[in-house]
Amino acid sequence: xxxxxxxxxxxxxxxxxxxxxxxxxxxxxxxxxxxxxxxxxxxxxxxxxxxxxxxxxxxxxxxxxxxxxxxxxxxxxxxxxxxxxxxxxxxxxxxxxxxxxxxxxxxxxxxxxxxxxxxxxxxxxxxxxxxxxxxxxxxxxxxxxxxxxxxxxxxxxxxxxxxxxxxxxxxxxxxxxxxxxxxxxxxxxxxxxxxxxxxxxxxxxxxxxxxxxxxxxxxxxxxxxxxxxxxxxxxxxxxxxxxxxxxxxxxxxxxxxxxxxxxxxxxxxxxxxxxxxxxxxxxxxxxxxxxxxxxxxxxxxxxxxxxxxxxxxxxxxxxxxxxxxxxxxxxxxxxxxxxxxxxxxxxxxxxxxxxxxxxxxxxxxxxxxxxxxxxxxxxxxxxxxxxxxxxxxxxxxxxxxxxxxxxxxxxxxxxxxxxxxxxxxxxxxxxxxxxxxxxxxxxxxxxxxxxxxxxxxxxxxxx
Amino acid sequence: xxxxxxxxxxxxxxxxxxxxxxxxxxxxxxxxxxxxxxxxxxxxxxxxxxxxxxxxxxxxxxxxxxxxxxxxxxxxxxxxxxxxxxxxxxxxxxxxxxxxxxxxxxxxxxxxxxxxxxxxxxxxxxxxxxxxxxxxxxxxxxxxxxxxxxxxxxxxxxxxxxxxxxxxxxxxxxxxxxxxxxxxxxxxxxxxxxxxxxxxxxxxxxxxxxxxxxxxxxxxxxxxxxxxxxxxxxxxxxxxxxxxxxxxxxxxxxxxxxxxxxxxxxxxxxxxxxxxxxxxxxxxxxxxxxxxxxxxxxxxxxxx
Numbered sequence: 001x002x003x004x005x006x007x008x009x010x011x012x013x014x015x016x017x018x019x020x021x022x023x024x025x026x027x028x029x030x031x032x033x034x035x036x037x038x039x040x041x042x043x044x045x046x047x048x049x050x051x052x053x054x055x056x057x058x059x060x061x062x063x064x065x066x067x068x069x070x071x072x073x074x075x076x077x078x079x080x081x082x083x084x085x086x087x088x089x090x091x092x093x094x095x096x097x098x099x100x101x102x103x104x105x106x107x108x109x110x111x112x113x114x115x116x117x118x119x120x121x122x123x124x125x126x127x128x129x130x131x132x133x134x135x136x137x138x139x140x141x142x143x144x145x146x147x148x149x150x151x152x153x154x155x156x157x158x159x160x161x162x163x164x165x166x167x168x169x170x171x172x173x174x175x176x177x178x179x180x181x182x183x184x185x186x187x188x189x190x191x192x193x194x195x196x197x198x199x200x201x202x203x204x205x206x207x208x209x210x211x212x213x214x215x216x217x218x219x220x221x222x223x224x225x226x227x228x229x230x231x232x233x234x235x236x237x238x239x240x241x242x243x244x245x246x247x248x249x250x251x252x253x254x255x256x257x258x259x260x261x262x263x264x265x266x267x268x269x270x271x272x273x274x275x276x277x278x279x280x281x282x283x284x285x286x287x288x289x290x291x292x293x294x295x296x297x298x299x300x301x302x303x304x305x306x307x308x309x310x311x312x313x314x315x316x317x318x319x320x321x322x323x324x325x326x327x328x329x330x331x332x333x334x335x336x337x338x339x340x341x342x343x344x345x346x347x348x349x350x351x352x353x354x355x356x357x358x359x360x361x362x363x364x365x366x367x368x369x370x371x372x373x374x375x376x377x378x379x380x381x382x383x384x385x386x387x388x389x390x391x392x393x394x395x396x397x398x399x400x401x402x403x404x405x406x407x408x409x410x411x412x413x414x415x416x417x418x419x420x421x422x423x424x425x426x427x428x429x430x431x432x433x434x435x436x437x438x439x440x441x442x443x444x445x446x447x448x449x450x451x452x453x454x455x456x457x458x459x460x461x462x463x
Numbered sequence: 464x465x466x467x468x469x470x471x472x473x474x475x476x477x478x479x480x481x482x483x484x485x486x487x488x489x490x491x492x493x494x495x496x497x498x499x500x501x502x503x504x505x506x507x508x509x510x511x512x513x514x515x516x517x518x519x520x521x522x523x524x525x526x527x528x529x530x531x532x533x534x535x536x537x538x539x540x541x542x543x544x545x546x547x548x549x550x551x552x553x554x555x556x557x558x559x560x561x562x563x564x565x566x567x568x569x570x571x572x573x574x575x576x577x578x579x580x581x582x583x584x585x586x587x588x589x590x591x592x593x594x595x596x597x598x599x600x601x602x603x604x605x606x607x608x609x610x611x612x613x614x615x616x617x618x619x620x621x622x623x624x625x626x627x628x629x630x631x632x633x634x635x636x637x638x639x640x641x642x643x644x645x646x647x648x649x650x651x652x653x654x655x656x657x658x659x660x661x662x663x664x665x666x667x668x669x670x671x672x673x674x675x676x677x678x679x680x681x682x683x684x685x686x687x688x689x690x691x692x693x694x695x696x697x698x699x700x701x702x703x704x705x706x707x708x709x710x711x712x713x714x715x716x717x718x719x720x721x722x723x724x725x726x727x728x729x730x731x732x733x734x735x736x737x738x739x740x741x742x743x744x745x746x747x748x749x750x751x752x753x754x755x756x757x758x759x760x761x762x763x764x765x766x767x
Contacts, residue, residue, distance in 0.1 A: 109511060277597060
């Protein structure tokens with residue numbers, strides 16, 4: 001009898017033990033207030049901060065506000081949360097930082113499941129899921145009306161008369177170069193290429209080999225070129241999508257010529273191989289001389305490799321091209337959870353108001369991510385103007401095309417069906433093109449969106 | 464004849480007390496999800512937004528014209544065939560060897576079982592590091608011999624064999640342990656009778672050991688096949704690229720059906736379509752398991 005009771009209890013404990021692992025609460029990080037921007041820089045109580053968007057530092061509010069942000073963003077967003085907590089002592093602010101690799105798996109599930117945060121980091125490539133799927137609430141009308149006065153291009157983010165997010169800074173691909181490898185090859189900043197043909201010559205010069213094995217890559221766009229491919233279409237002088245957004249328009253001779261140029265860098269000029277380490281990691285390790293990368297990489301390099309001597313320059317253009325058209329990939333503001341009650345939405349909007357009102361948070365974000373500011377008052381900001389990456393972006397801004405909330409899955413489709421078959425499978429460009437267009441068009445067929453390429457100022461220059 | 468005895472009231476309560484929690488667990492975590500998936504496969508369904516629109520057999524029609532699904536099935540069958548075959552043969556031979564040694568048996572058991580108890584994610588990450596084509600240790604050693612190492616997980620030709628190699632290394636210990644238990648469970652008097660009759664080692668293997676091990680072999684093969692047809696975690700761990708959030712190897716060469724289901728559900732958020740593929744895979748596994756068991760029963764019964 002005693003044995004049976006023990007067996008029964010053991011079986012029950014084991015089964016209960018399985019359930020203990022379910023529904024584990026996310027670790028909550030309160031963050032630290034170590035940022036220089038927040039030290040002794042909060043406004044006095046009772047003051048109104050901002051231009052048209054104003055934040056009242058003396059407003060008394062009580063409640064709990066839950067915010068999610070991606071982990072790497074902590075370095076530039078934490079001052080906002082620290083200051084908000086000081087202005088709103090009655091609000092308990094819970095901030096959770098989620099690793100980037102997990103973020104887009106966790107946030108849609110959490111929000112749709114009803115236990116997501118009130119406010120969260122957002123990227124417009126997930127508009128189809130989060131906004132059209134009813135998981136995000138629009139910003140209050142009064143806030144939007146004032147945003148239109150303080151920020152550029154707010155109307156571009158209008159969705160059926162509502163605004164769910166706005167651009168916080170424009171960014172596009174840049175070429176990062178390792179100054180030590182550059183000078184080892186006898187090059188100086190005067191040799192910075194203006195055309196891709198010149199870059200090719202420099203990449204060949206910068207490539208270092210040990211017998212047949214590449215020791216230092218002259219130009220590396222692994223893995224599979226990623227979002228760089230979007231630039232290739234614009235560099236070819238072509239729109240990326242059809243007007244209705246249901247087709248990708250890369251099956252043309254101009255793009256094929258551009259594609260051949262870049263794949264020949266690997267297969268003919270041998271400045272890199274498709275199995276060479278990832279471009280970001282190998283640039284940090286000093287084994288790649290030049291890479292294409294988004295401006296956010298500047299912030300990562302400053303934080304993780306402070307001793308690495310590097311510079312940046314804008315994307316070259318092809319000889320004979322009018323300009324170096326390229327793909328604009330903006331960061332956007334945080335989203336409000338539609339599934340929380342009105343009080344939580346108001347709290348979320350209150351934090352957003354501080355974010356939009358005070359220049360310093362937008363400045364921190366733009367500096368860290370290397371973005372050209374969309375806030376009008378920051379266009380003449382000295383700190384941003386001194387940043388070499390942002391200088392380039394601001395000068396080059398008119399050449400970058402914002403396509404709208406294109407699906408994230410498209411990049412994977414292009415890597416798997418276009419680049420890998422050519423570089424790793426020895427498939428011809430024509431065959432790879434046929435397969436990749438079919439796959440991407442299948443992705444786009446199910447995607448509800450409208451491209452904005454054709455409203456760009458210089459759209460008449462593209463075919 | 465076995466005499467049936469009726470249980471008393473306390474015994475009946477005890478038995479039900481043990482069965483009911485397990486049955487509830489089975490209902491919640493097995494039966495309900497399968498039924499939910501089956502129903503979901505007839506809908507245009509996004510579980511995150513709550514959109515659920517009935518579309519009949521559209522998901523199944525799309526699946527039957529999906530070239531990538533066929534590729535994933537071929538990849539899965541290729542992996543299953545070679546991984547199960549090599550694991551089974553290797554595990555059997557090594558179990559034979561270990562059972563025949565007089566000393567250090569426990570040490571051998573520990574060595575061969577060790578990979579099975581290591582965390583899959585950690586070991587997969589180590590494998591990726593070792594097998595990095597340009598900077599990895601393995602190709603570094605190969606280059607000392609004056610040869611160029613393959614692209615391993617980055618090469619369309621080598622990617623799946625590399626995954627198979629990892630799977631064999633990781634899961635081999637479990638199969639080996641089952642075989643070892645089976646071999647050590649063969650009655651010694653049967654083997655002695657063979658010796659008395661003058662049977663050679665090969666004859667004893669053919670007429671005594673292998674037939675007596677048949678239930679164990681069938682169990683190993685069936686469980687390994689079921690596991691391999693559903694393989695997912697090791698594929699993600701070995702092929703996921705954090706920069707692009709993509710996985711499945713170069714040119715989809717290591718995209719298995721399990722991974723394809725995951726990608727459709729949690730990357731493209733097409734839960735209805737993913738459910739249809741999951742039901743197709745379920746059916747394939749069911750048919751295959753049924754055929755396997757039927758064939759082994761016809762060969763002389765397994766009672767597995």
